[in-house]
Amino acid sequence: MTNLLILLLIYQLRGAAPTFITGPSRAFESYDVVTPRPWLESLNSSPSRPSRRLLEETLTCSEAEQNSKFTPSGISLTILTPDADEPSKSKKFLESMTSRSNWNNTAFLKDTLTNYLIYRCELDSETESPRCVLATDPSAALDINGNCISSSDSTCSSGTCERTSNCYWLDPVPGQPRERRYTDDEASAASVSLYTVNDSSTYLWSLPRKSGYNLDCEVKVAIYIFLFTVLLVLVSLAMVHFGDSFITTSVDGFTSKAIHGLTSTQEYLGVVSAPIVAMGNFSAKARTHSQRLYEQHHSWTEHGPTGLEGSMQDFYAIYKGGIGIAGTASEFNASVAAVNSSIGPMVSEISGALETLQVSLVHKKASVDGALQLANNKLAELNTSLTGFYNNIEYIETTMKDYSEHRRITLLVLTIVVLTCSALGVLAVFTYWTSVAWDDVLIQGMNATWFLGSAVCLITIPLAGLTTFLALFINDSCDMVDFGTANFEPIMGSSAAAPIQACFGETGLISSALNLSSALGYRREFEDNVDYLQQVDMTARFTALSDSLGEVNEKVRRITTSSTFHTLLSQFNESTNLASGSQYDSEVKTYCPFDVPMVLASLYSFDEPWRIARLNGKTGDSSWRSADDYGFISYDRQGSETAAEYVQRLFNIGGRCTGGPDSDLPQLCQQGWTMNVMPVSSSPPEFCTGGGGCEYPCATIVSSIMRNYTFISDTVNLQERMVSDLGVESCPSNHSCPTQQIKDAGRTETLKATLEALEANATESTSALISARFKEGGVANMLNATRSLLCNENCNFVVENFSDAKEGWCSNVLASTVQTSAGLWALSIFVWIQAALGALLTVRLRGKSRRDLVEEEEEDFDDEEEGGGGMDDDFDLYS
Structure with missing residues (x-):
């Protein structure tokens, strides 16, 4: 109020x-x-x-x-x-x-x-x-009879009356309109x-009064505020000093981190670019090497395990009966399975390695060279962009160092001026409590305080605005940096941005940025193939399969060494040598005088029974007559007869004449002869060649001889052919290895020879592939360069270096700039307040010392005492 x-x-x-x-x-x-x-x-x-x-x-x-x-x-x-x-x-x-x-x-x-x-x-x-209140209200306007006084324009309802006068209404007058006190x-x-x-x-x-101020709180408050403002000025000045020092330190830290990050990134680009250039140089040699490996080693892989497996299947089809007789079906089937389970994967890996090199380095020559060239161009453009950034950072560093000296000088001058005007102001206000002769001189220093303070404001306010703008610029640049790291293409261009974007996006430098996945994908496949071949024990696998064939061969050999077969041999030998045997009685021996042992220690000559007869001392003719011509049978082979024909001829003994006139019997055979034993040379002879009176007492024995011989001969022949086609032993002299039946099936080698050839090819090819990977050569050099490139794919350190530099700029430099700006604004405000108070105190303190003020106050008080309670003409309403 x-x-x-x-x-x-x-x-x-x-x-x-x-x-x-x-x-x-x-x-x-x-x-x-x-x-x-x-x-x-x-x-x-x-x-x-x-x-x-x-x-x-x-x-x-x-x-x-x-x-x-x-x-x-x-x-x-x-x-x-x-x-x-x-x-x-x-x-x-x-x-x-x-x-x-x-x-x-x-x-x-x-x-x-x-x-x-x-x-x-x-x-x-x-x-x-x-205007209307209840009739019972004390403020109701009533006449002496207690009735309501009603004006002409009354709006009061029944039970209410006009109210008496108040600050708003005048008293009601009967018959006249009610009037207000104001509008x-x-x-x-x-x-x-x-x-x-x-x-x-x-x-x-x-x-202020024209006669000056009294010793009251007006002067003291101004002085205290002035002193407090001086303190705030000093604090603001210190804030500016620390902020400026922090700017220098933070800028140095930022430029150091930025230069380190750019330098390390460029070094990294050199490390990445070197293997790409090397791959371009080695690609021609690698293609030649790959082509040679493919031509030397790939052909056998097309029929390697399948060829061995096919040979074994053909062997099984031809000798299924012999395999059954030998009881080696399970071993043979296990050998066939081993080809698929142990040999097949190795051959597949060898073939896969050769195919990988052939397709990736030979067939895709143009795409590989193009991808390498494009990747190298991207790295070169990125390096050029980084060089531009490096130059910008160096320029900032140099500029900031130059401006640092200017800032230091400006701040030094500003500090001297601020401290001077503050010191003069403090000395001036101290005169309030002193009464020395030169107080007025010190009070004049307050003029310098407000004048210099005003000049300082003219400097600090633009500087504060400039540093605020700089802080806003730094803050906006940090936002732009965040935007730029999400998409470097507008800053660097599509080619240069791709590699650095891959580092920030962690999407893979080789795959997404340089697009070398298809060009270098062969490395992993090839190395996986070679690693498998290195880890597998190839010799052990082939040895196991060879041993399996040896077990089959061993059981085939046991066919002719079994007790059953030897019993059959004994029976056969007894039948062909009745004269010396004990199986038959003398009568049978008389009419069947066979004396040729047909079993020798070695069964390989069983296909040449004439040799057996000769080896047993049988030459010339036999002692029994032939059933064909009644002549004696020669022990020698007749023409080109086979072993079976020879045995059939040798033991084709004639019949015995039973007697009686018969035109079909020999003339020397007379009817009525008895069964008495007669020498062969007796006359008439007892042998006959046929007819109704000629019986064959040796027919059963001869039939047994031929049946047993056929079985024995076939069994021995089967065994020898199986052994020949297995190839585990040396080839029998009377057989070719492989036999004609295997050759007719399209096979040119025994099973063992096929297995050994497969092992030799696999071993040679594996050695060549391992050498191609690890030793000097086109493929090895290409792989080493590829491996070196892939080992340096991780570029997370680029992001870390960038984060360090960003922190130095967006945290340290920005914070120091904001601190300096805030200090300058505070300095401007408090210096302005100090100058304003200085101007005020210049008037209030001029010509006044503590002694003068006390005396004048006492005089004023005495004047008031003498004047009494009246009011002077010159009474100051507002003092």
């Missing part, structure tokens, strides 16, 4: 009732204010210093004056103070303002009071503006007037 309306405080405390006050509108008449109003409490808490100080020095009025009236001729007040002998200034002021002699000349005060009454009435309009326009004008007076009084209170 306004400072001048403190008079209303007194008015409310007294409970006065003015009868007539002239104002800007209609007069207030007979308005009694009995009880204090709420605005008193709000005024008591108002921040306006003059009104609050006046309120503190004002006490309540005496009860004897509670019934005094507030009239146009004046206001009668009695102000009680804590000490009646020493009235305060505010008390004198109020008594002067309310004295009868001054009232008529104070129209401004009356207008202000009237406006305030309107203002207060508007605040209570909810309770004061209603709405006057209420609005009152509010505007009061606010204007309040603001003006606050401003006027702050103006």
